[in-house]
Amino acid sequence: MSPGKQRLDESDIRIRPNRRGTRPRTKQRPEHADAITAMVTGVDRGRYTLLIDEGGPDEHRAIAMKARELGRDRVVPGDRVDVVGDSSGDDGSLSRIVRIEERTTVLRRSADDTDAIERIIVANADQLVIVTALADPEPRTRMIDRCVVAGYDAGMDVLLCLTKADLADPTELVAMYAPIGVAVVVTRRGPGGELEALDDVRRALAGRTSVLVGHSGVGKSTLVNALVPDAFRAVGVVNDVTGRGRHTSSSAIALRMPAPEGPADGEDRADGAGWVIDTPGVRSFGLAHVKLENLLAPFGDLAGVAQECPRGCTHADDAPDCLLDEWVAASPDPETSAARAARLESFRRLLVSRAGTIGAENTPERDSR
Numbered sequence: 001m002s003p004g005k006q007r008l009d010e011s012d013i014r015i016r017p018n019r020r021g022t023r024p025r026t027k028q029r030p031e032h033a034d035a036i037t038a039m040v041t042g043v044d045r046g047r048y049t050l051l052i053d054e055g056g057p058d059e060h061r062a063i064a065m066k067a068r069e070l071g072r073d074r075v076v077p078g079d080r081v082d083v084v085g086d087s088s089g090d091d092g093s094l095s096r097i098v099r100i101e102e103r104t105t106v107l108r109r110s111a112d113d114t115d116a117i118e119r120i121i122v123a124n125a126d127q128l129v130i131v132t133a134l135a136d137p138e139p140r141t142r143m144i145d146r147c148v149v150a151g152y153d154a155g156m157d158v159l160l161c162l163t164k165a166d167l168a169d170p171t172e173l174v175a176m177y178a179p180i181g182v183a184v185v186v187t188r189r190g191p192g193g194e195l196e197a198l199d200d201v202r203r204a205l206a207g208r209t210s211v212l213v214g215h216s217g218v219g220k221s222t223l224v225n226a227l228v229p230d231a232f233r234a235v236g237v238v239n240d241v242t243g244r245g246r247h248t249s250s251s252a253i254a255l256r257m258p259a260p261e262g263p264a265d266g267e268d269r270a271d272g273a274g275w276v277i278d279t280p281g282v283r284s285f286g287l288a289h290v291k292l293e294n295l296l297a298p299f300g301d302l303a304g305v306a307q308e309c310p311r312g313c314t315h316a317d318d319a320p321d322c323l324l325d326e327w328v329a330a331s332p333d334p335e336t337s338a339a340r341a342a343r344l345e346s347f348r349r350l351l352v353s354r355a356g357t358i359g360a361e362n363t364p365e366r367d368s369r
């Protein structure tokens with residue numbers, strides 16, 4: 001488990017079990033012994049949409065409210081929760097969320113004008129998908145970098161999804177992110193108007209819970225609609241006139257993507273279906289507390305070297321005696337030297353993007369590309 005997954009958050013305080021023993025909490029709360037587990041797929045004005053018995057014979061949706069005992073703890077899409085009460089999903093039924101299960105990951109958005117603290121917006125996602133158009137709107141690499149940092153800090157894999165390759169060549173951006181270990185998929189609109197290379201995206205999402213982020217206009221809705229047919233209809237956010245789905249709610253929403261045909265990418269994925277969590281209007285992520293080691297972790301080669309750095313080394317460009325510079329200088333041949341320099345430069349770019357730029361996305365930015 002990466003350090004990012006262990007970080008406490010506002011609700012950990014309540015769900016930390018075993019204060020009074022080693023038995024699971026359910027047993028200590030007989031009044032909730034009948035609680036059932038559900039996944040939170042959406043949140044709207046204090047009402048939570050749940051999926052109960054996912055993949056089972058009794059799978060259905062239900063609506064819930066938060067039990068008072070949870071206080072101000074936030075419940076977000078992706079959360080696994082225990083519910084009591086009427087979870088039949090019948091018209092007018094309402095159940096109560098009484099517990100939030102421990103989260104494997106959390107994604108936060110940064111503090112902003114309306115809110116002084118970093119809020120959790122999605123729980124339990126294992127992959128962050130940064131949707132970026134290659135043109136119209138122009139890619140903003142600083143925003144991409146910040147998203148990469150947020151994903152790595154949260155202990156997620158990062159996938160860069162470059163859209164609109166019919167409008168601009170992806171080569172440069174692909175080359176820019178390859179040294180960082182970010183997987184890249186590229187989509188485009190074909191002559192017939194339909195999206196191409198969707199299977200690559202499906203394979204990259206299969207069997208995982210992926211949270212999609214991206215600026216307005218990059219083609220995120222187009223992508224989600226193509227990946228998850230009828231998805232927005234299932235959660236009731238379809239434009240009555242066009243019949244086309246689009247994200248209107250102010251919070252994230254979890255959509256289930258059908259399993260792609262053919263084998264899934266990577267290792268053991270028993271179930272090729274995936275969860276796609278769409279986030280609306282997330283402008284920046286909470287990067288205020290990103291730990292250096294979380295950022296280093298995905299850079300295995302650098303992390304090994306940096307361990308030997310002087311105590312308190314920031315590993316930044318201007319850090320005195322940072323061994324990462326020596327590591328590049330000590331390359332056995334020019335090819336290795338170029339590769340190491342690219343890695344180090346990329347890592348330092350992320351370091352910089354982490355620092356002191358909260359809310360920077362709200363103002364026009366100068367691109368570092």
Ligand SMILES: Nc1nc2c(ncn2[C@@H]2O[C@H](COP(=O)(O)OP(=O)(O)OP(=O)(O)O)[C@@H](O)[C@H]2O)c(=O)[nH]1
Nearest residue numbers: 163164165187188189215216217218219220221222
């Ligand atoms: N040329 C081209 N246009 C695309 C592609 N994908 C989406 N678009 C167009 O880009 C525009 C924006 O797409 P949306 O899917 O609405 O973008 P979005 O990211 O969801 O934007 P918001 O809904 O504002 O958050 C639409 O006019 C799409 O038709 C693509 O691959 N190529």
Ligand SMILES: [Zn+2]
Nearest residue numbers: 309313315322
């Ligand atoms: Zn160093």
